[in-house]
Amino acid sequence: MSMDIKEIAEQYGTPLYVYDFDYIEERYNSLKDAFAGKKSLINYAVKANSNLSVIAHLAKLGAGADCVSIGEVKRALSAGVSKYQIIFSGVGKRDDEIKAALEYDILLINLESEAEMKRVEMVAKALGKEARISIRVNPNIDPQTHPYISTGLHENKFGVEIEMAKRMYIYAKKSEFLNPVGIHFHIGSQLTKLEPIAEACGIVADLVRSLKAIDIDIKFFDVGGGIGVVYDDEKTISPQAYTDAIFQATKGLDVTILCEPGRYMVANAGVFLTKVLYEKVNEDKRFVIVDGAMNDLIRPSLYNAYHRIEAVAKEGEKTPADVVGPVCESGDFFGKNVPLPALEHNDLIAVHSAGAYGFTMSSNYNTRPKPAEVAIQGDKVKLIRKRETYEDQVRLELECMEESAK
Ligand SMILES: Cc1ncc(COP(=O)(O)O)c(C=O)c1O
Numbered sequence: 001m002s003m004d005i006k007e008i009a010e011q012y013g014t015p016l017y018v019y020d021f022d023y024i025e026e027r028y029n030s031l032k033d034a035f036a037g038k039k040s041l042i043n044y045a046v047k048a049n050s051n052l053s054v055i056a057h058l059a060k061l062g063a064g065a066d067c068v069s070i071g072e073v074k075r076a077l078s079a080g081v082s083k084y085q086i087i088f089s090g091v092g093k094r095d096d097e098i099k100a101a102l103e104y105d106i107l108l109i110n111l112e113s114e115a116e117m118k119r120v121e122m123v124a125k126a127l128g129k130e131a132r133i134s135i136r137v138n139p140n141i142d143p144q145t146h147p148y149i150s151t152g153l154h155e156n157k158f159g160v161e162i163e164m165a166k167r168m169y170i171y172a173k174k175s176e177f178l179n180p181v182g183i184h185f186h187i188g189s190q191l192t193k194l195e196p197i198a199e200a201c202g203i204v205a206d207l208v209r210s211l212k213a214i215d216i217d218i219k220f221f222d223v224g225g226g227i228g229v230v231y232d233d234e235k236t237i238s239p240q241a242y243t244d245a246i247f248q249a250t251k252g253l254d255v256t257i258l259c260e261p262g263r264y265m266v267a268n269a270g271v272f273l274t275k276v277l278y279e280k281v282n283e284d285k286r287f288v289i290v291d292g293a294m295n296d297l298i299r300p301s302l303y304n305a306y307h308r309i310e311a312v313a314k315e316g317e318k319t320p321a322d323v324v325g326p327v328c329e330s331g332d333f334f335g336k337n338v339p340l341p342a343l344e345h346n347d348l349i350a351v352h353s354a355g356a357y358g359f360t361m362s363s364n365y366n367t368r369p370k371p372a373e374v375a376i377q378g379d380k381v382k383l384i385r386k387r388e389t390y391e392d393q394v395r396l397e398l399e400c401m402e403e404s405a406k
């Protein structure tokens with residue numbers, strides 16, 4: 001790299017997201033290699049990091065896209081993902097989104113309820129098209145992850161039970177406007193144990209076999225996303241162990257395996273850079289107040305998620321500090337009791353593993369502009385999203401205010 005992290009922070013300002021594109025490429029290739037010799041498609045889960053340059057980088061490597069809104073579908077298309085490598089999931093698709101997905105002719109619309117199936121059929125009929133669909137099965141398996149990011153239990157809103165899925169396939173097979181070609185499950189995110197995935201694969205593969213027996217031929221077997229990454233010192237799933245479990249469960253089935261990794265591709269490619277504004281001590285509590293905040297990276301506040309935090313190029317004896325932002329919430333923190341050396345105004349702090357669900361979950365709370373995003377590739381450093389301005393934030397309100405004041 002031609003510039004070090006401090007120079008990047010100087011040039012582009014803070015708070016700032018920096019992504020290592022070479023690392024993303026390595027991650028993509030490691031998973032692709034683990035699928036070697038099998039029909040497979042890696043559909044990057046765009047929600048993890050939907051910057052157009054990130055999607056385009058993965059698309060160039062051959063990745064497809066897993067999308068959960070028509071906005072994400074549009075991002076994937078503008079970033080160069082082939083329409084036949086795009087799938088559209090989500091529990092609540094609107095008619096206009098279904099219509100657009102059908103008009104774009106993407107690979108699959110993934111259904112999450114019987115009511116939604118009827119809606120897709122109706123929209124397809126109105127367009128005189130046949131919708132290629134898959135059905136998201138909820139295998140009722142505990143993925144052993146954070147309850148907010150667990151999705152494969154019946155108590156979660158996602159997918160349909162096995163018996164309902166069967167009924168839906170039978171209905172879809174008879175419909176002139178539905179073509180049931182895929183099956184899907186996704187039991188949760190940040191999965192560090194293989195067993196729940198292997199078990200879900202087995203349950204869903206059995207369903208595929210029983211559908212085949214009634215002449216419903218599933219071509220796409222989608223195992224969702226969820227591969228966990230190392231934030232701290234967790235042991236997680238290796239790509240080969242992951243694909244071996246999938247191959248084992250789907251033995252004898254002539255299917256293309258789809259998977260939808262998000263976090264796996266980008267979490268550890270990203271670092272969030274923020275500068276120290278002030279230090280203060282209340283009673284015995286040390287606070288390091290930085291220029292980034294929960295609106296930029298909400299995972300610690302929302303899930304109490306751990307992100308490794310370090311002071312860049314700063315030595316000295318370390319004492320525990322809460323690293324907090326300027327937002328008006330006690331929940332506005334990046335880390336608690338983080339061992340940090342003595343710090344001064346403008347010292348740089350790096351919050352690691354911030355490439356997934358960082359920028360995409362950011363907001364303008366407290367009228368804070370969204371941070372800029374930068375990519376490092378080989379010896380190049382490039383700006384991939386400009387820092388938002390105050391004008392960007394009020395653009396959609398200003399005219400309305402002036403109009404309504406008349
Ligand atoms: C349907 C679906 N696919 C893929 C993903 C991506 O998950 P992850 O980032 O854990 O790989 C998610 C998010 O959990 C999801 O809901």
Ligand SMILES: N[C@@H](CCCC[NH3+])C(=O)O
Binds near residue numbers: 189190361
């Ligand atoms: N946004 C969550 C994960 C949810 C995954 C989307 N289904 C996170 O930051 O960990």
